[in-house]
Amino acid sequence: MKQPILWIHGEALGPANPALQAHPGRPAVFVFDEALIREQAISLKRLGFLYECLLELPVSIRKGDVAEQVLAFARQHQADGVITSAAVDPRFALIRSAIEHELAITVLEPEPFVALNTPANLQRFSRYWRQAEPLVWGGY
Amino acid sequence: MASPPADLPRQFASRAELEAQLRELFPEAPGGLSPIRGGRQAAEQLRQAANPARYGRSRNFLDGAVTRLSPYIRHGVLSLAEVREAVFQKLRAGGGREAGEKLINELGWRDFWQRVWRQLGDGIWHNQEPLKTGHSPASYANELPADLAEARTGLACMDAFSQELVTTGWLHNHARMWMAAYVVHWRRVQWQAGARWFLQHLLDGDPASNNLSWQWVASSFSHKPYIFNRSNLERYAGSSLCARCDAAAKGTCPFDASYEALQERLFAPAAP
Numbered sequence A: 001m002k003q004p005i006l007w008i009h010g011e012a013l014g015p016a017n018p019a020l021q022a023h024p025g026r027p028a029v030f031v032f033d034e035a036l037i038r039e040q041a042i043s044l045k046r047l048g049f050l051y052e053c054l055l056e057l058p059v060s061i062r063k064g065d066v067a068e069q070v071l072a073f074a075r076q077h078q079a080d081g082v083i084t085s086a087a088v089d090p091r092f093a094l095i096r097s098a099i100e101h102e103l104a105i106t107v108l109e110p111e112p113f114v115a116l117n118t119p120a121n122l123q124r125f126s127r128y129w130r131q132a133e134p135l136v137w138g139g140y
Numbered sequence B: 001m002a003s004p005p006a007d008l009p010r011q012f013a014s015r016a017e018l019e020a021q022l023r024e025l026f027p028e029a030p031g032g033l034s035p036i037r038g039g040r041q042a043a044e045q046l047r048q049a050a051n052p053a054r055y056g057r058s059r060n061f062l063d064g065a066v067t068r069l070s071p072y073i074r075h076g077v078l079s080l081a082e083v084r085e086a087v088f089q090k091l092r093a094g095g096g097r098e099a100g101e102k103l104i105n106e107l108g109w110r111d112f113w114q115r116v117w118r119q120l121g122d123g124i125w126h127n128q129e130p131l132k133t134g135h136s137p138a139s140y141a142n143e144l145p146a147d148l149a150e151a152r153t154g155l156a157c158m159d160a161f162s163q164e165l166v167t168t169g170w171l172h173n174h175a176r177m178w179m180a181a182y183v184v185h186w187r188r189v190q191w192q193a194g195a196r197w198f199l200q201h202l203l204d205g206d207p208a209s210n211n212l213s214w215q216w217v218a219s220s221f222s223h224k225p226y227i228f229n230r231s232n233l234e235r236y237a238g239s240s241l242c243a244r245c246d247a248a249a250k251g252t253c254p255f256d257a258s259y260e261a262l263q264e265r266l267f268a269p270a271a272p
């Protein structure tokens, strides 16, 4: 990708966002997901909180269908691809594949809290923490 | 360079102006702004104020030294890795590892729930395990009772928490636990109804941390249901709520009992 745009989503509204770190200065967009906001009756204070986070980031702010808006933004900037950061919300995967239908998309991994060296045991927190705790403190 | 026409505004003279703009953009979204501000600057201030040692000693108390970083962490304004580093730095400056065990452990909870979400996807909306309450899932109501959402249960504690949730979008962890237990076990409402309500309002609203914590309280992701009683609440919340509570004055507080009595009242004996 020579001329990508950055898609910033609600799990990475800070300078640690790997897309912003790897491509400073590229046009970036955040889209308020109107369908989600309506379906879940999200209150105004949550939207206001997000908006204030966005005002401190170098991004264009839009609302509507996320994939459509990201693609429209890409066309406006004659972009040849989209760069974003990984998200856990399963809705991300749907939006990502809708974008990928029309334009290449690269997903960058944010720095993890801890990198495990064995598959995580997620039955109970205590088991997970037995694996993770020594590795977390290894960085201390 | 002029912004393309579809962009939403980025210049506001005041928060009131931002609020008015948001009302226009999202006419269906209920309520107004929270007193809690979004953004990295606000997050940095809280990060600086965090005190791991005091946190470890007081985190269970409503007026304890909790960080209030959750809305910023949830939206990646500060990453969990950045918070971990900030805590380490404080510990190196004084206190050492021991002073930070608790806080690092709680950050671990967030990481844990995110990993579970990655594994289960939308499955986090379903019971992970059978309930251990002795009641069938069908005996729980589907909808949140209106008196709870409107903060008029007549219980000073629950009404105060409900109001705080709806006006500020943040609640202390202990208040979340008490409220969830009240909804699920005392009111016999499906945890999903409570979880949806929390997600409408919490600035840190995160389907993983939220739903899985509700399941932990309900007992579909733990060995037993979580309950509390009045003396537990008064210990961690202070006595001011009970002092102005009508139910407490009339002797009808539903939490004023021993754990044994509450177990018996709230749960059905396990099938033989």
Ligand SMILES: Cc1cc2nc3c(=O)[nH]c(=O)nc-3n(C[C@H](O)[C@H](O)[C@H](O)COP(=O)(O)OP(=O)(O)OC[C@H]3O[C@@H](n4cnc5c(N)ncnc54)[C@H](O)[C@@H]3O)c2cc1C
Residues within 6 Å of the ligand: B059, B066, B067, B068, B069, B070, B071, B073, B074, B106, B107, B109, B110, B111, B113, B171, B172, B173, B174, B176, B177, B180, B198, B202, B204, B205, B206, B207, B209, B210, B211, B213, B214, B217
């Ligand atoms: C019913 C219920 C619903 C909840 N819903 C959410 C939610 O939607 N979003 C959310 O972030 N947390 C949720 N929690 C967890 C916890 O209550 C909040 O993370 C915490 O109270 C936030 O306040 P704080 O930032 O001062 O936390 P601190 O105690 O200062 O902890 C520091 C950070 O660690 C993380 N953390 C701490 N405790 C927990 C925990 N038990 N589970 C997961 N992460 C934790 C948070 O990111 C928090 O900001 C819920 C808990 C319950 C019981």
